Amino acid sequence: MSKLVVQKYGGTSVGSVERIQEVAKRVIRYRERGDSVVVVLSAMSGETNKLVSLINEINPNGSAREKDVILSTGEQITIGLLSLALEAKGCAARSYTGTQARVMTDNAFSKARISEIDGSKIKEDIAAGKVVVVAGFQGVDCDGNITTLGRGGSDTTAVALAVALEADECQIYTDVDGVYTTDPRMVPEARHIPKLALEEMLEMASQGSKVLQIRAVEFAHKYNMPIRVLSSFDEGDEGKSTLVTREEDIMEEVLVRGIAFNKDEAQLTITGVPDQPGVAYKIVGPISDANIEVDMIVQSIGSDGATDFTFTVHRNDYEQAKNILSETAKKVGAENCSGNDKIAKVSIVGGGMRSHAGVASDMFAALAKENINIHMISTSEIKVSVVVDEKYLELAVRSLHEAFGLDQA
Amino acid sequence: MSKLVVQKYGGTSVGSVERIQEVAKRVIRYRERGDSVVVVLSAMSGETNKLVSLINEINPNGSAREKDVILSTGEQITIGLLSLALEAKGCAARSYTGTQARVMTDNAFSKARISEIDGSKIKEDIAAGKVVVVAGFQGVDCDGNITTLGRGGSDTTAVALAVALEADECQIYTDVDGVYTTDPRMVPEARHIPKLALEEMLEMASQGSKVLQIRAVEFAHKYNMPIRVLSSFDEGDEGKSTLVTREEDIMEEVLVRGIAFNKDEAQLTITGVPDQPGVAYKIVGPISDANIEVDMIVQSIGSDGATDFTFTVHRNDYEQAKNILSETAKKVGAENCSGNDKIAKVSIVGGGMRSHAGVASDMFAALAKENINIHMISTSEIKVSVVVDEKYLELAVRSLHEAFGLDQA
Numbered sequence: 160m161s162k163l164v165v166q167k168y169g170g171t172s173v174g175s176v177e178r179i180q181e182v183a184k185r186v187i188r189y190r191e192r193g194d195s196v197v198v199v200l201s202a203m204s205g206e207t208n209k210l211v212s213l214i215n216e217i218n219p220n221g222s223a224r225e226k227d228v229i230l231s232t233g234e235q236i237t238i239g240l241l242s243l244a245l246e247a248k249g250c251a252a253r254s255y256t257g258t259q260a261r262v263m264t265d266n267a268f269s270k271a272r273i274s275e276i277d278g279s280k281i282k283e284d285i286a287a288g289k290v291v292v293v294a295g296f297q298g299v300d301c302d303g304n305i306t307t308l309g310r311g312g313s314d315t316t317a318v319a320l321a322v323a324l325e326a327d328e329c330q331i332y333t334d335v336d337g338v339y340t341t342d343p344r345m346v347p348e349a350r351h352i353p354k355l356a357l358e359e360m361l362e363m364a365s366q367g368s369k370v371l372q373i374r375a376v377e378f379a380h381k382y383n384m385p386i387r388v389l390s391s392f393d394e395g396d397e398g399k400s401t402l403v404t405r406e407e408d409i410m411e412e413v414l415v416r417g418i419a420f421n422k423d424e425a426q427l428t429i430t431g432v433p434d435q436p437g438v439a440y441k442i443v444g445p446i447s448d449a450n451i452e453v454d455m456i457v458q459s460i461g462s463d464g465a466t467d468f469t470f471t472v473h474r475n476d477y478e479q480a481k482n483i484l485s486e487t488a489k490k491v492g493a494e495n496c497s498g499n500d501k502i503a504k505v506s507i508v509g510g511g512m513r514s515h516a517g518v519a520s521d522m523f524a525a526l527a528k529e530n531i532n533i534h535m536i537s538t539s540e541i542k543v544s545v546v547v548d549e550k551y552l553e554l555a556v557r558s559l560h561e562a563f564g565l566d567q568a
Numbered sequence: 569m570s571k572l573v574v575q576k577y578g579g580t581s582v583g584s585v586e587r588i589q590e591v592a593k594r595v596i597r598y599r600e601r602g603d604s605v606v607v608v609l610s611a612m613s614g615e616t617n618k619l620v621s622l623i624n625e626i627n628p629n630g631s632a633r634e635k636d637v638i639l640s641t642g643e644q645i646t647i648g649l650l651s652l653a654l655e656a657k658g659c660a661a662r663s664y665t666g667t668q669a670r671v672m673t674d675n676a677f678s679k680a681r682i683s684e685i686d687g688s689k690i691k692e693d694i695a696a697g698k699v700v701v702v703a704g705f706q707g708v709d710c711d712g713n714i715t716t717l718g719r720g721g722s723d724t725t726a727v728a729l730a731v732a733l734e735a736d737e738c739q740i741y742t743d744v745d746g747v748y749t750t751d752p753r754m755v756p757e758a759r760h761i762p763k764l765a766l767e768e769m770l771e772m773a774s775q776g777s778k779v780l781q782i783r784a785v786e787f788a789h790k791y792n793m794p795i796r797v798l799s800s801f802d803e804g805d806e807g808k809s810t811l812v813t814r815e816e817d818i819m820e821e822v823l824v825r826g827i828a829f830n831k832d833e834a835q836l837t838i839t840g841v842p843d844q845p846g847v848a849y850k851i852v853g854p855i856s857d858a859n860i861e862v863d864m865i866v867q868s869i870g871s872d873g874a875t876d877f878t879f880t881v882h883r884n885d886y887e888q889a890k891n892i893l894s895e896t897a898k899k900v901g902a903e904n905c906s907g908n909d910k911i912a913k914v915s916i917v918g919g920g921m922r923s924h925a926g927v928a929s930d931m932f933a934a935l936a937k938e939n940i941n942i943h944m945i946s947t948s949e950i951k952v953s954v955v956v957d958e959k960y961l962e963l964a965v966r967s968l969h970e971a972f973g974l975d976q977a
Binding site for chain 2: 176179180210213214216217218220221222224225226228229231232235236238239240242243244246247252253254256258259303304305
């Protein structure tokens with residue numbers, strides 16, 4: 160049965176004329192088996208950085224609107240080049256910029272969000288037998304301004320386009336052949352995961368497995384669009400891949416699907432805070448107001464009407480957040496505030512946790528056995544995260560990988 | 569009195585970050601004296617060639633539509649960069665791609681023609697005190713496809729935009745400070761022309777004075793838009809310039825304004841052609857059908873019911889045109905056909921010729937004095953062109969420049 164497939168290729172997959180030719184060959188192989196193909200492209204690797212340094216030379220603090228006008232040219236070049244490559248091989252193709260593809264966004268330049276895609280014109284081209292090649296990462300607001308979705312936004316374009324066109328599958332080609340139980344560079348025993356639930360992928364992605372952009376996964380989750388992660392460096396099409404799909408479509412539900420980790424965080428603690436209604440807002444509010452994203456938040460019950468607060472921020476925001484917290488400490492009459500930017504977060508993720516108790520305590524036991532001290536704990540339905548000293552990160556990931564049997568087929 | 573000025577900067581004028589900063593400074597100087605400024609930009613010099621070689625590596629014979637998608641990115645980068653440079657100096661600016669500026673064209677990709685510009689949005693920005701920065705060389709067809717106007721098309725964008733916005737003047741910044749009586753590299757005595765008529769500029773441009781794109785001059789001529797040619801390398805704004813304007817606005821009408829020349833042509837002759845109605849079409853038709861442009865055409869009256877034809881084509885088309893002509897010679901029963909690609913065309917141009925007889929014979933006399941043989945002659949209202957051996961080109965230009973007193977103030 161013929162399918163409609165949306166294929167997204169990242170910067171390294173279109174990084175040279177040769178790589179673009181390879182993409183064209185793959186697209187044609189899909190066409191030859193009867194599928195319709197819509198391609199979403201990033202800029203050639205290095206191109207965006209080149210444009211960014213031009214911008215920074217002239218005016219790093221200029222308006223985001225003008226920066227988006229410049230940055231969006233990278234994908235405009237690759238869509239034209241791939242279309243020409245397809246034509247050279249006898250395959251009719253037509254490129255679409257974000258504006259032409261009617262990828263409508265809000266006007267939050269540099270980090271715009273897609274509100275709607277009018278796929279009617281693209282559908283006509285598909286019906287006429289053409290391969291449609293769309294610029295990822297970019298859209299247009301209702302005033303015709305060019306917007307960009309921020310780094311990694313091409314994944315989101317691909318998923319949103321797949322939803323708008325009612326595609327059968329959204330394929331994301333990267334330089335890895337899918338998702339692993341953990342990072343194989345850290346744990347050589349890490350196994351490839353052929354299939355996992357969108358909810359699990361969401362937790363894996365947000366916890367630091369950098370295979371897919373988290374907004375893309377959220378989008379796919381919301382609209383039930385299956386995503387397949389593949390490597391554009393595989394010669395054939397029968398190589399390994401990871402299908403990210405609805406939980407109902409996953410036959411084998413496992414307790415722990417994988418181990419995610421994140422070294423980019425820092426921890427801040429404020430102790431002896433008078434325990435009054437609204438105190439959490441008084442502490443976190445000023446941090447958010449400074450546009451600093453807060454990840455984990457833990458409040459522990461204190462004694463004598465006082466409470467302790469611990470939260471994590473991106474390590475780049477550590478100094479600024481610490482200064483803000485010191486000010487807050489004075490205002491709310493807290494005892495002390497401290498911080499630690501030598502920490503790492505380790506998470507176990509798995510849809511099976513919902514129906515099985517004791518997974519968290521198994522995790523704590525495995526870490527205790529290695530004498531790894533836990534600073535913070537945070538849990539969700541299908542995930543348990545802990546913060547440990549950065550120096551224990553590898554040991555923690557390896558022992559958890561083994562403890563949950565992820566190294567065994 | 570405050571004016572609306574459209575300023576166009578070519579590739580060398582925006583060829584580096586430093587040059588872009590210089591353009592920003594100049595725009596701001598105009599603003600400070602109360603003028604409103606709309607800027608039209610080319611791509612950074614070298615950028616278009618880089619894109620062309622990428623295209624040629626992948627598919628030189630691909631569709632012009634996709635090539636235009638790629639080539640139009642060059643200007644999109646410069647408009648963003650100049651807007652950022654203006655912002656950095658505290659000047660509100662807003663960039664427009666061809667699509668955003670509503671530069672409507674036909675769909676003749678790579679050589680599209682502007683049909684209309686809807687300047688309403690740009691006018692709003694001007695009224696709001698913003699500098700508007702428009703991408704030259706590009707437009708959009710009625711289906712939203714990106715088109716380019718062909719090389720040099722940025723001049724046409726600037727003039728068409730000036731007309732649409734009812735600007736007071738269209739300034740074309742290049743690497744020369746205007747038009748000269750002839751090329752100063754060939755004749756050191758060549759004098760700068762402060763003012764000349766659009767009709768004269770049209771003849772000068774089409775005859776090889778490569779300062780302005782001929783379509784731009786035609787456009788300006790049609791809509792009576794004054795063009796000022798200036799150098800973007802002049803420090804101040806009070807440097808030399810050439811104003812190209814309506815003939816009525818030129819006070820001093822001279823016999824000969826300047827000497828133009830062209831080394832890119834080749835000459836083809838077919839002799840002993842039976843003189844019948846339609847024979848000219850039989851000879852020139854097949855050449856035009858091969859997309860070869862014919863410049864001068866001379867038919868001389870022959871004897872015995874036969875006639876001779878001589879015409880010129882671009883030197884690059886010489887071999888192909890010669891082959892076509894040989895075929896035609898057989899078909900029409902002509903005696904012989906021959907050619908010469910070592911020729912050059914020299915023209916005298918001047919609005920005063922209309923009311924003065926004898927200019928042509930003065931020209932022939934000057935050439936005869938130097939023993940320069942004339943192969944072809946062609947005349948228009950304000951121009952006389954001759955074809956001579958290429959080796960006599962410099963001598964011809966210098967002696968005509970002197971004979972008509974162009975070296976004297």
